[in-house]
Amino acid sequence: MKLLRLVLLAGGLALVAFGVSGWVEAPVAELWGRLAFAAAVLVAHDFVVVPLVLLTGTLVARFVAAPARAPVRVALVVAAAVSAVALPFVIGAGRIADxxxxxxxxxxxxxxxxxxxxxATAGAWTAAGWLRRQRRRR
Structure with a gap:
């Protein structure tokens, strides 16, 4: 497990270095725009995404049965990420008529x-957990 963590750490640091090199090599004229974008992303994350995730997690903990909580939470996070990536394509942002x-x-x-x-995957995960618990009771 320690080796896996070191490999993941090295990969993450390599990606950070690649990102920083892109910022360093960018023209100075683009710097303010990039800084504004980074600030907007940080504000959106801290004041929109995190509160929504915490609220959703609280609602799941309150209204979803214990065996299904982890699958539902994972499914919601994955669905949100997929939807965020797909949204520009779904609404046709940048579509040119001709x-x-x-x-x-x-x-x-x-x-x-x-x-x-x-x-369906979350449902199968929940069902598999339910079946495992039923087998233990026998």
Whole structure:
């Protein structure tokens, strides 16, 4: 386990170094825009994302049965991440009217399919846990 943590730490530090090198090599004119973007992301994370995650976790703890809490929480986090990435494609941000090949897929339908797979996986995880508990009781 210690080796895995060291490997993950080294990979993370390599990614941070790559990101910092991109900032260092960028033209000075772009620096203020990048700093403003970084500040906006930090504010959005701390004042929007974290409170929503905490509120959702509290609601799950209150209204979801104990055996299903972990699968539901994981499914909600994964679904939120997938939805955040897919949202620009679903709403067609950047779509050009005279270029139909720019967004060739049915992104809304595909997002719903992916969310259904996430929900089914959480359901299977919950069912597997329930079956395991039933076998222990026998």
């Amino acid at each position: 270029n139909p090949s720019a967004f060739p897929q049915h992104y809304g339908r595909n997002l719903l399919l992916i969310l259904a797979v996430i929900a």
